[in-house]
Amino acid sequence: MTSRRQPQNRRHHQVVAPSLRVPDAAAGSVFGAARLRGPIARDSIANVTGLSIATVNRQVTALLESGVLRERADLAVSGAIGRPRVPVEVNHEPYLTLGVHIGARTTSIVATDLLGRTLDVVETATPQGPQRAALQTLADSARRYLSRWHRRKALWVGVASGGVIDTSTGYLSHSRLGWTDAPVGPVLAEAIGLPVSVASHVDAMAGAELLLGVRRSNTPTATSLYVYARETVGYALSIGGRVHSPASGPGTIAALPAQSELLGNSGRLESTVSDEAVLGAARKRRIVPADGPSSTIGGVLRAARQGNEGAVELLSERARVLGESVAMLRDMLNPDDLVVGGQAFTEYPEGMERVEAAFAERSVLAPRDIRVTAFGNRVQEAGAGVVALGGIYADPVGAMRRAQRAESA
Incomplete structure (x- = not known):
């Protein structure tokens, strides 16, 4: 990798390759069971995931401590022998992710919760003109949009776009926009201070079908x-x-x-x-x-x-x-x-x-x-949303740590 392509800011380590796959690590599998089937008891998670009950208990404890799961004591099985069967579910209300779909003419900015549901979306004209100014305009728009969400904590930013993308660095070359090695990921990481993943928009849409589709x-x-x-x-x-x-x-x-x-x-x-x-x-x-x-x-x-x-x-x-x-x-x-x-x-x-x-x-x-x-005319926003969600779904505990480090930086 040449020095020209290295991000030149203190948050360059926050550019993370997208994870467009069904989680296979224990924490991701447990979180996925809660996301798709919750509220769900620990023994049911073990049955769904094939993990041992001991592993499930450890992962549930870690996920509860990180804040992405919560217990539903009101749904515990009454009269159960031993430890009450307290179901868990995704703690989605306090958090959101930010997705940005950069189209040839229109850019969509979307807020998505941890269940993959769209909370809100706005559309704006894709910035034209010199590459550096266009990227700054894009970052300013995303930062202003995020500032509206006072009651939710943002955890991750996902970007989906056409063109040729280096997913490890977040650089984008897009001939229709006139961008060459545009540091989309680093610029957004610097502006927003969160982990940023950048993916091909068609890969992202396929990822939405895989992770969020029926x-x-x-x-x-x-x-x-x-x-x-x-x-x-x-x-x-x-x-x-x-x-x-x-x-x-x-x-x-x-x-x-x-x-x-x-x-x-x-x-x-x-x-x-x-x-x-x-x-x-x-x-x-x-x-x-x-x-x-x-x-x-x-x-x-x-x-x-x-x-x-x-x-x-x-x-x-x-x-x-x-x-x-x-x-x-x-x-x-x-x-x-x-x-x-x-x-x-x-x-x-x-x-x-x-x-x-x-x-x-x-x-x-x-x-x-x-x-x-399954997403109809909302497929672009679903794709951008899943680029942000993919990193959380794959490693929810690690994602929360990343977000906390970014917040304290």
Whole structure:
């Protein structure tokens, strides 16, 4: 690592690689049982996790002392012989995590509790202009937002973004924003004084499905493919309860072959199915004006729902291309579970029937269902939230110690 890429501030040690996986350490497993099933008794935790009752007791004691669990004496089994069976649950009210999703045009800042529930979210334009000034604007926005939360203690910051990310240092290169080796993690750590993790936004969304979604499978052979499309396209693969995140950064599907005369005939997937491509085609066909407040992808969606045949045709064409591309990826990787997300899928659910039909026609493997993300149009904020939560879920006692050290620094 060159010196140019080393954070130059006293809190650089607070940049922590994201943990987008089902916890396997004892403390994380016990906390996970309480999060997913609480209030829950210690013997039930042992049954769920496979840990010995002695190990469960030690971990519960540590988690109670750190403040992330609390006892529910009011739910203790009456008349039990020996030590009362006092259930425990996540102590979620005093804490929050901060998530930041940096989009090509819009940045979302989200507060999430320890159960993974969104408490609040705000959106702002992604800062443009010189890289250093844009990062400072981003940090100032996050710090101001966090200052609103007087009754909750913030524990961690998670950042999700497109581009190429060095997860160990929190540096980001994002060609659409003009950022090269942008020290996103260090700048936020310095501004906010909390542990910061930075992850690819598609990895983060796959992590949200893995940790917060309704289906969870962490068997050693279980695989899940997550395909994303909005302004950009991307994919992530989860294997055995862990999002596969190569050290060199995620692969790209932006240049996968895709043919559509209606959508510009660029020959590449991203420039065919992006919101920008659909909007450009709609302007060309005068479905929406060339400029003005109605000249947006939202305007195209409204026109389709109002019966504009041209708008319906464009969105159906995008659905076809997406379905064929998902089929191509599925045939290459053959995952056990297949999930799609991003507003190209979720903002126009009327198009999913066309996606599924194109997928079924193109795939050469046995029929497979496509599952739409559990988070709908909130998938970006869920992804940013889970980047912050992942470190806490993996090591809740250690996370509390990190937060306490940061607070006293």
